[in-house]
Amino acid sequence: MSKLKEKLYKELELKVFTGVEGLNFDPHIFKHLDLGGKYQEEIHCLFEMDSESHVGTHFPVGFYSPLGLTFGARWNRKSPYSLVYENGKFHLTHKGQELFPIDEFIKRPNYYGLKTSDGTPMSNIALHATEGVVFIAYSNDCALKDKGQDCKYCNINATKDTYADHEGIAWKNPKQIGEAVAAAYREGNRHLTISGGFVPERREIEYYFDVADAIREHTGLDDFNGTACVGAPLDLSVIDKYKEAGYRTIATNIEIWDKNIFKAICPGKEQQCGGWDHWVKALEYEAQVFGQGRVRSNIVAGIEPKQSTLEGVEYLASKGVIGFVTSWCPNPGSDLEGHRSPEPAWHFDLFKKVAGIFRKNGFTYNQIYDAYAAPNTAIHDIYRIEDELLPVFQNKAA
Numbered sequence: 001m002s003k004l005k006e007k008l009y010k011e012l013e014l015k016v017f018t019g020v021e022g023l024n025f026d027p028h029i030f031k032h033l034d035l036g037g038k039y040q041e042e043i044h045c046l047f048e049m050d051s052e053s054h055v056g057t058h059f060p061v062g063f064y065s066p067l068g069l070t071f072g073a074r075w076n077r078k079s080p081y082s083l084v085y086e087n088g089k090f091h092l093t094h095k096g097q098e099l100f101p102i103d104e105f106i107k108r109p110n111y112y113g114l115k116t117s118d119g120t121p122m123s124n125i126a127l128h129a130t131e132g133v134v135f136i137a138y139s140n141d142c143a144l145k146d147k148g149q150d151c152k153y154c155n156i157n158a159t160k161d162t163y164a165d166h167e168g169i170a171w172k173n174p175k176q177i178g179e180a181v182a183a184a185y186r187e188g189n190r191h192l193t194i195s196g197g198f199v200p201e202r203r204e205i206e207y208y209f210d211v212a213d214a215i216r217e218h219t220g221l222d223d224f225n226g227t228a229c230v231g232a233p234l235d236l237s238v239i240d241k242y243k244e245a246g247y248r249t250i251a252t253n254i255e256i257w258d259k260n261i262f263k264a265i266c267p268g269k270e271q272q273c274g275g276w277d278h279w280v281k282a283l284e285y286e287a288q289v290f291g292q293g294r295v296r297s298n299i300v301a302g303i304e305p306k307q308s309t310l311e312g313v314e315y316l317a318s319k320g321v322i323g324f325v326t327s328w329c330p331n332p333g334s335d336l337e338g339h340r341s342p343e344p345a346w347h348f349d350l351f352k353k354v355a356g357i358f359r360k361n362g363f364t365y366n367q368i369y370d371a372y373a374a375p376n377t378a379i380h381d382i383y384r385i386e387d388e389l390l391p392v393f394q395n396k397a398a
Protein backbone atom coordinates (compact mmCIF):
# COMPACT_ATOMS: atom_id res chain seq x y z
CA MET A 1 0.00 0.00 0.00
CA SER A 2 1.31 3.46 -0.85
CA LYS A 3 2.28 5.87 1.91
CA LEU A 4 -0.60 8.13 0.87
CA LYS A 5 -3.16 5.35 1.22
CA GLU A 6 -1.74 4.42 4.62
CA LYS A 7 -2.14 8.03 5.75
CA LEU A 8 -5.69 8.11 4.40
CA TYR A 9 -6.60 4.93 6.27
CA LYS A 10 -5.25 6.53 9.47
CA GLU A 11 -7.51 9.52 8.86
CA LEU A 12 -10.41 7.21 8.07
CA GLU A 13 -9.86 5.34 11.34
CA LEU A 14 -10.04 8.67 13.14
CA LYS A 15 -13.19 9.58 11.25
CA VAL A 16 -14.85 6.33 12.35
CA PHE A 17 -13.67 6.80 15.94
CA THR A 18 -14.95 10.39 16.14
CA GLY A 19 -18.17 9.31 14.43
CA VAL A 20 -18.87 6.61 17.01
CA GLU A 21 -17.62 8.54 20.05
CA GLY A 22 -18.82 11.92 18.85
CA LEU A 23 -17.07 15.22 19.51
CA ASN A 24 -17.01 17.24 22.67
CA PHE A 25 -17.27 20.99 22.08
CA ASP A 26 -18.58 24.17 23.57
CA PRO A 27 -21.45 25.18 21.24
CA HIS A 28 -20.42 28.83 21.63
CA ILE A 29 -17.26 28.29 19.56
CA PHE A 30 -19.35 28.39 16.38
CA LYS A 31 -19.91 32.10 16.78
CA HIS A 32 -16.50 32.24 15.07
CA LEU A 33 -17.88 30.40 12.03
CA ASP A 34 -20.13 31.95 9.37
CA LEU A 35 -22.81 29.28 9.90
CA GLY A 36 -25.83 29.73 7.69
CA GLY A 37 -23.74 32.04 5.48
CA LYS A 38 -20.55 30.57 4.06
CA TYR A 39 -20.84 27.28 5.94
CA GLN A 40 -23.64 24.73 6.05
CA GLU A 41 -25.60 24.43 9.28
CA GLU A 42 -27.14 21.17 10.50
CA ILE A 43 -30.91 21.04 9.91
CA HIS A 44 -32.79 18.28 11.70
CA CYS A 45 -34.52 15.94 9.41
CA LEU A 46 -35.38 12.40 10.46
CA PHE A 47 -33.14 11.77 13.44
CA GLU A 48 -31.22 13.72 16.05
CA MET A 49 -27.79 12.11 15.84
CA ASP A 50 -26.15 14.21 18.57
CA SER A 51 -26.11 12.62 21.99
CA GLU A 52 -28.36 15.36 23.35
CA SER A 53 -30.77 17.89 21.87
CA HIS A 54 -29.70 21.48 21.23
CA VAL A 55 -32.80 23.47 20.36
CA GLY A 56 -32.00 26.95 19.09
CA THR A 57 -28.26 26.34 18.70
CA HIS A 58 -26.95 25.43 15.27
CA PHE A 59 -23.94 23.21 14.63
CA PRO A 60 -21.96 22.81 11.42
CA VAL A 61 -22.62 19.64 9.42
CA GLY A 62 -18.92 18.83 9.27
CA PHE A 63 -15.38 19.66 8.22
CA TYR A 64 -12.49 18.26 6.19
CA SER A 65 -9.42 16.35 7.35
CA PRO A 66 -5.99 17.40 6.03
CA LEU A 67 -6.18 14.82 3.22
CA GLY A 68 -9.76 15.67 2.31
CA LEU A 69 -12.03 13.20 4.09
CA THR A 70 -15.32 14.58 5.37
CA PHE A 71 -15.81 14.38 9.13
CA GLY A 72 -19.22 14.84 10.78
CA ALA A 73 -19.70 16.92 13.92
CA ARG A 74 -21.79 14.69 16.20
CA TRP A 75 -21.97 16.33 19.60
CA ASN A 76 -21.16 14.22 22.68
CA ARG A 77 -19.86 15.97 25.76
CA LYS A 78 -18.44 12.67 27.07
CA SER A 79 -16.22 12.01 24.05
CA PRO A 80 -12.42 12.02 24.45
CA TYR A 81 -12.29 13.79 21.07
CA SER A 82 -12.86 17.54 21.03
CA LEU A 83 -13.40 20.37 18.64
CA VAL A 84 -11.74 23.47 20.08
CA TYR A 85 -11.24 27.04 18.95
CA GLU A 86 -7.85 28.49 19.87
CA ASN A 87 -5.70 31.28 18.51
CA GLY A 88 -8.21 32.10 15.79
CA LYS A 89 -8.46 28.54 14.48
CA PHE A 90 -10.47 25.35 14.97
CA HIS A 91 -8.62 22.15 15.94
CA LEU A 92 -9.46 18.49 16.45
CA THR A 93 -7.92 17.14 19.65
CA HIS A 94 -7.83 13.88 21.62
CA LYS A 95 -7.60 14.19 25.41
CA GLY A 96 -6.10 17.64 24.97
CA GLN A 97 -3.53 16.62 22.31
CA GLU A 98 -3.84 18.23 18.89
CA LEU A 99 -4.68 15.81 16.07
CA PHE A 100 -4.97 18.35 13.26
CA PRO A 101 -5.96 21.95 12.60
CA ILE A 102 -9.21 22.34 10.65
CA ASP A 103 -8.73 24.45 7.56
CA GLU A 104 -12.20 24.13 6.08
CA PHE A 105 -15.77 23.37 7.10
CA ILE A 106 -18.42 22.14 4.66
CA LYS A 107 -19.72 25.00 2.55
CA ARG A 108 -23.40 25.92 2.38
CA PRO A 109 -24.99 25.39 -1.05
CA ASN A 110 -26.54 28.44 -2.70
CA TYR A 111 -30.01 26.91 -2.90
CA TYR A 112 -30.20 26.96 0.92
CA GLY A 113 -30.73 30.71 0.51
CA LEU A 114 -33.73 30.24 -1.83
CA LYS A 115 -37.43 29.71 -1.18
CA THR A 116 -40.06 27.66 -2.98
CA SER A 117 -42.95 29.49 -4.69
CA ASP A 118 -45.02 29.13 -1.50
CA GLY A 119 -42.29 30.81 0.53
CA THR A 120 -40.78 27.73 2.24
CA PRO A 121 -36.99 27.77 2.65
CA MET A 122 -35.54 25.12 0.33
CA SER A 123 -33.12 24.18 3.12
CA ASN A 124 -36.15 22.71 4.92
CA ILE A 125 -37.22 20.69 1.90
CA ALA A 126 -34.08 19.18 0.40
CA LEU A 127 -31.16 18.60 2.73
CA HIS A 128 -27.74 18.89 1.16
CA ALA A 129 -25.83 15.74 2.08
CA THR A 130 -22.64 16.98 0.28
CA GLU A 131 -20.89 15.43 -2.76
CA GLY A 132 -23.89 16.15 -5.01
CA VAL A 133 -26.43 14.28 -2.88
CA VAL A 134 -29.79 15.63 -1.71
CA PHE A 135 -32.01 14.03 0.93
CA ILE A 136 -35.75 14.58 1.29
CA ALA A 137 -37.78 13.35 4.24
CA TYR A 138 -41.38 13.76 3.08
CA SER A 139 -42.71 13.04 6.56
CA ASN A 140 -40.90 13.37 9.85
CA ASP A 141 -42.96 11.08 11.99
CA CYS A 142 -43.60 7.37 12.01
CA ALA A 143 -47.06 5.87 12.47
CA LEU A 144 -45.54 2.80 14.16
CA LYS A 145 -45.19 4.86 17.33
CA ASP A 146 -48.98 5.06 17.78
CA LYS A 147 -49.11 1.26 17.75
CA GLY A 148 -46.17 1.00 20.16
CA GLN A 149 -44.24 -0.75 17.40
CA ASP A 150 -41.52 1.76 16.51
CA CYS A 151 -37.95 0.51 16.18
CA LYS A 152 -36.12 0.56 19.50
CA TYR A 153 -33.09 2.52 18.24
CA CYS A 154 -35.15 5.13 16.38
CA ASN A 155 -35.93 8.67 17.56
CA ILE A 156 -37.82 10.05 14.56
CA ASN A 157 -40.90 11.14 16.52
CA ALA A 158 -38.88 12.54 19.41
CA THR A 159 -36.78 14.55 16.94
CA LYS A 160 -39.87 16.04 15.36
CA ASP A 161 -41.40 16.84 18.76
CA THR A 162 -38.20 18.59 19.81
CA TYR A 163 -37.40 20.61 16.69
CA ALA A 164 -40.64 21.01 14.69
CA ASP A 165 -41.44 24.54 15.92
CA HIS A 166 -37.87 25.80 15.82
CA GLU A 167 -36.73 24.41 12.48
CA GLY A 168 -40.00 24.28 10.54
CA ILE A 169 -40.18 20.49 10.26
CA ALA A 170 -43.34 19.60 8.33
CA TRP A 171 -44.72 17.45 5.51
CA LYS A 172 -43.41 18.43 2.10
CA ASN A 173 -45.65 18.51 -0.92
CA PRO A 174 -44.54 17.31 -4.38
CA LYS A 175 -44.39 20.83 -5.84
CA GLN A 176 -42.07 22.05 -3.07
CA ILE A 177 -39.85 19.04 -3.64
CA GLY A 178 -39.81 19.48 -7.41
CA GLU A 179 -38.77 23.14 -7.09
CA ALA A 180 -36.12 22.50 -4.45
CA VAL A 181 -34.60 19.56 -6.32
CA ALA A 182 -34.51 21.58 -9.55
CA ALA A 183 -32.61 24.37 -7.75
CA ALA A 184 -30.23 21.88 -6.15
CA TYR A 185 -29.59 20.11 -9.46
CA ARG A 186 -28.90 23.43 -11.21
CA GLU A 187 -25.98 23.75 -8.79
CA GLY A 188 -24.56 20.40 -9.84
CA ASN A 189 -26.21 18.03 -7.37
CA ARG A 190 -27.03 14.73 -9.06
CA HIS A 191 -28.58 12.16 -6.73
CA LEU A 192 -31.51 12.22 -4.33
CA THR A 193 -33.27 9.99 -1.86
CA ILE A 194 -36.90 10.26 -0.80
CA SER A 195 -37.58 8.77 2.61
CA GLY A 196 -39.73 9.15 5.71
CA GLY A 197 -41.41 7.23 8.50
CA PHE A 198 -44.34 4.85 8.05
CA VAL A 199 -47.58 6.64 7.20
CA PRO A 200 -50.99 5.22 8.22
CA GLU A 201 -52.44 2.75 5.70
CA ARG A 202 -49.10 2.71 3.85
CA ARG A 203 -50.31 5.51 1.59
CA GLU A 204 -46.77 6.49 0.63
CA ILE A 205 -47.00 4.84 -2.80
CA GLU A 206 -49.17 7.50 -4.45
CA TYR A 207 -47.05 10.16 -2.83
CA TYR A 208 -43.81 8.77 -4.28
CA PHE A 209 -45.35 8.73 -7.73
CA ASP A 210 -46.55 12.34 -7.46
CA VAL A 211 -43.12 13.41 -6.21
CA ALA A 212 -41.40 11.68 -9.15
CA ASP A 213 -43.74 13.50 -11.57
CA ALA A 214 -43.02 16.85 -9.92
CA ILE A 215 -39.26 16.30 -9.99
CA ARG A 216 -39.37 15.37 -13.67
CA GLU A 217 -41.49 18.41 -14.48
CA HIS A 218 -39.25 20.88 -12.63
CA THR A 219 -35.85 19.43 -13.54
CA GLY A 220 -36.75 18.37 -17.07
CA LEU A 221 -34.97 15.08 -16.39
CA ASP A 222 -36.53 11.71 -17.16
CA ASP A 223 -33.93 9.90 -15.08
CA PHE A 224 -33.35 12.13 -12.05
CA ASN A 225 -31.21 9.51 -10.25
CA GLY A 226 -33.61 9.06 -7.36
CA THR A 227 -33.77 6.41 -4.67
CA ALA A 228 -37.19 5.57 -3.26
CA CYS A 229 -36.66 4.42 0.33
CA VAL A 230 -39.71 2.34 1.27
CA GLY A 231 -40.89 -0.33 3.68
CA ALA A 232 -41.34 -3.84 2.25
CA PRO A 233 -44.77 -3.80 0.54
CA LEU A 234 -47.06 -6.76 1.23
CA ASP A 235 -47.96 -6.79 -2.47
CA LEU A 236 -44.60 -7.13 -4.23
CA SER A 237 -45.99 -6.00 -7.59
CA VAL A 238 -45.96 -2.46 -6.15
CA ILE A 239 -42.18 -2.56 -6.56
CA ASP A 240 -42.54 -2.61 -10.36
CA LYS A 241 -44.49 0.63 -10.07
CA TYR A 242 -41.64 2.45 -8.34
CA LYS A 243 -39.44 1.54 -11.28
CA GLU A 244 -42.09 2.72 -13.75
CA ALA A 245 -42.42 5.97 -11.78
CA GLY A 246 -38.81 6.77 -12.69
CA TYR A 247 -36.74 5.89 -9.61
CA ARG A 248 -33.34 4.55 -10.63
CA THR A 249 -32.79 2.72 -7.34
CA ILE A 250 -34.86 1.48 -4.42
CA ALA A 251 -34.01 1.05 -0.74
CA THR A 252 -35.70 -1.17 1.83
CA ASN A 253 -33.90 -1.14 5.15
CA ILE A 254 -33.98 -4.43 7.05
CA GLU A 255 -31.97 -2.87 9.94
CA ILE A 256 -31.13 -6.19 11.72
CA TRP A 257 -30.14 -9.47 10.07
CA ASP A 258 -30.76 -11.88 12.96
CA LYS A 259 -34.39 -12.92 12.64
CA ASN A 260 -35.16 -13.02 16.38
CA ILE A 261 -33.35 -9.79 17.22
CA PHE A 262 -35.19 -8.16 14.29
CA LYS A 263 -38.48 -9.24 15.84
CA ALA A 264 -37.56 -7.67 19.18
CA ILE A 265 -35.92 -4.47 17.91
CA CYS A 266 -38.19 -3.72 14.93
CA PRO A 267 -41.64 -4.95 16.04
CA GLY A 268 -43.50 -2.78 13.52
CA LYS A 269 -41.39 -3.88 10.57
CA GLU A 270 -42.04 -7.46 11.70
CA GLN A 271 -45.79 -7.10 12.19
CA GLN A 272 -46.74 -4.67 9.42
CA CYS A 273 -44.62 -6.01 6.57
CA GLY A 274 -45.10 -9.75 6.64
CA GLY A 275 -42.13 -10.42 8.93
CA TRP A 276 -38.41 -10.85 8.35
CA ASP A 277 -38.86 -13.52 5.65
CA HIS A 278 -41.08 -11.24 3.61
CA TRP A 279 -38.65 -8.38 4.08
CA VAL A 280 -35.86 -10.48 2.54
CA LYS A 281 -38.19 -11.69 -0.22
CA ALA A 282 -39.01 -8.05 -1.06
CA LEU A 283 -35.30 -7.21 -1.36
CA GLU A 284 -34.69 -10.18 -3.66
CA TYR A 285 -37.66 -9.16 -5.79
CA GLU A 286 -36.45 -5.55 -5.92
CA ALA A 287 -33.10 -6.79 -7.29
CA GLN A 288 -34.93 -8.63 -10.07
CA VAL A 289 -36.86 -5.48 -10.98
CA PHE A 290 -34.17 -2.81 -10.55
CA GLY A 291 -31.10 -4.91 -11.33
CA GLN A 292 -27.85 -5.90 -9.63
CA GLY A 293 -26.41 -3.07 -7.51
CA ARG A 294 -29.56 -0.97 -7.88
CA VAL A 295 -31.15 -1.99 -4.58
CA ARG A 296 -29.97 -0.98 -1.15
CA SER A 297 -30.72 -2.15 2.35
CA ASN A 298 -29.25 -0.95 5.62
CA ILE A 299 -28.28 -2.63 8.87
CA VAL A 300 -27.88 -0.65 12.09
CA ALA A 301 -24.50 -2.00 13.16
CA GLY A 302 -23.77 -2.81 16.77
CA ILE A 303 -27.08 -4.17 17.99
CA GLU A 304 -26.55 -7.76 16.85
CA PRO A 305 -23.27 -9.77 16.72
CA LYS A 306 -20.87 -8.74 13.97
CA GLN A 307 -20.95 -12.19 12.39
CA SER A 308 -24.71 -11.98 11.93
CA THR A 309 -24.42 -8.57 10.21
CA LEU A 310 -21.69 -9.88 7.92
CA GLU A 311 -23.78 -12.92 7.01
CA GLY A 312 -26.60 -10.55 6.05
CA VAL A 313 -24.32 -8.37 3.94
CA GLU A 314 -22.91 -11.49 2.19
CA TYR A 315 -26.34 -12.96 1.56
CA LEU A 316 -27.77 -9.71 0.20
CA ALA A 317 -24.71 -9.15 -2.02
CA SER A 318 -25.17 -12.63 -3.50
CA LYS A 319 -28.66 -11.48 -4.56
CA GLY A 320 -27.40 -8.20 -6.03
CA VAL A 321 -28.48 -6.07 -3.06
CA ILE A 322 -26.08 -3.54 -1.52
CA GLY A 323 -26.43 -4.22 2.21
CA PHE A 324 -25.01 -1.10 3.84
CA VAL A 325 -24.12 -0.83 7.52
CA THR A 326 -24.18 2.31 9.66
CA SER A 327 -22.84 2.66 13.19
CA TRP A 328 -25.51 2.57 15.84
CA CYS A 329 -25.34 5.77 17.89
CA PRO A 330 -27.85 5.49 20.77
CA ASN A 331 -30.03 8.54 20.18
CA PRO A 332 -31.86 10.83 22.56
CA GLY A 333 -35.54 9.96 22.66
CA SER A 334 -35.11 6.38 21.38
CA ASP A 335 -35.92 3.39 23.57
CA LEU A 336 -32.21 2.57 23.61
CA GLU A 337 -31.11 6.03 24.78
CA GLY A 338 -28.27 5.65 27.29
CA HIS A 339 -27.07 2.34 25.84
CA ARG A 340 -23.64 2.04 24.29
CA SER A 341 -22.52 1.12 20.82
CA PRO A 342 -19.56 -1.29 20.44
CA GLU A 343 -16.00 0.06 20.50
CA PRO A 344 -15.04 2.28 17.53
CA ALA A 345 -12.49 -0.35 16.45
CA TRP A 346 -15.36 -2.88 16.16
CA HIS A 347 -17.08 -0.56 13.70
CA PHE A 348 -13.92 0.19 11.71
CA ASP A 349 -13.23 -3.52 11.29
CA LEU A 350 -16.84 -4.06 10.18
CA PHE A 351 -16.66 -1.27 7.56
CA LYS A 352 -13.49 -2.74 6.06
CA LYS A 353 -15.04 -6.20 5.90
CA VAL A 354 -18.27 -4.90 4.34
CA ALA A 355 -16.34 -2.90 1.72
CA GLY A 356 -14.42 -6.12 0.95
CA ILE A 357 -17.70 -8.00 0.41
CA PHE A 358 -19.01 -5.25 -1.86
CA ARG A 359 -15.86 -5.25 -3.97
CA LYS A 360 -15.74 -9.05 -4.15
CA ASN A 361 -19.31 -9.00 -5.49
CA GLY A 362 -18.48 -6.39 -8.10
CA PHE A 363 -20.37 -3.39 -6.74
CA THR A 364 -18.85 -0.23 -8.23
CA TYR A 365 -18.36 3.16 -6.60
CA ASN A 366 -21.08 4.62 -8.82
CA GLN A 367 -23.52 1.96 -7.70
CA ILE A 368 -22.96 2.55 -4.00
CA TYR A 369 -23.08 6.32 -4.61
CA ASP A 370 -26.42 6.04 -6.41
CA ALA A 371 -27.96 3.67 -3.89
CA TYR A 372 -27.16 5.42 -0.63
CA ALA A 373 -28.55 8.58 0.94
CA ALA A 374 -25.26 9.82 2.39
CA PRO A 375 -22.15 9.99 0.21
CA ASN A 376 -19.52 10.13 2.93
CA THR A 377 -19.73 6.87 4.83
CA ALA A 378 -16.53 5.00 5.68
CA ILE A 379 -17.44 2.49 2.97
CA HIS A 380 -17.58 5.25 0.34
CA ASP A 381 -14.20 6.44 1.61
CA ILE A 382 -12.65 2.98 1.29
CA TYR A 383 -13.70 2.99 -2.37
CA ARG A 384 -12.32 6.51 -2.82
CA ILE A 385 -9.00 5.43 -1.31
CA GLU A 386 -8.71 2.10 -3.13
CA ASP A 387 -9.83 3.53 -6.50
CA GLU A 388 -7.83 6.75 -5.95
CA LEU A 389 -10.89 8.96 -6.44
CA LEU A 390 -9.99 11.66 -3.91
CA PRO A 391 -8.57 14.99 -5.14
CA VAL A 392 -5.45 14.34 -3.03
CA PHE A 393 -4.41 11.61 -5.49
CA GLN A 394 -3.90 14.34 -8.11
CA ASN A 395 -1.13 15.67 -5.87
CA LYS A 396 1.04 12.60 -5.25
CA ALA A 397 3.47 14.65 -3.20
CA ALA A 398 0.94 14.82 -0.35
Ligand code: SF4
Pocket residue numbers: 141142143144149150151154155156196197198268269
Ligand atom coordinates in the same frame (compact mmCIF):
# COMPACT_ATOMS: atom_id res chain seq x y z
S1 SF4 B 1 -39.85 2.22 10.56
FE1 SF4 B 1 -38.55 2.12 12.38
S2 SF4 B 1 -36.62 3.14 11.72
FE2 SF4 B 1 -38.22 3.72 10.23
S3 SF4 B 1 -39.00 5.66 11.02
FE3 SF4 B 1 -40.37 4.03 11.82
S4 SF4 B 1 -39.53 3.54 13.83
FE4 SF4 B 1 -37.96 4.69 12.72
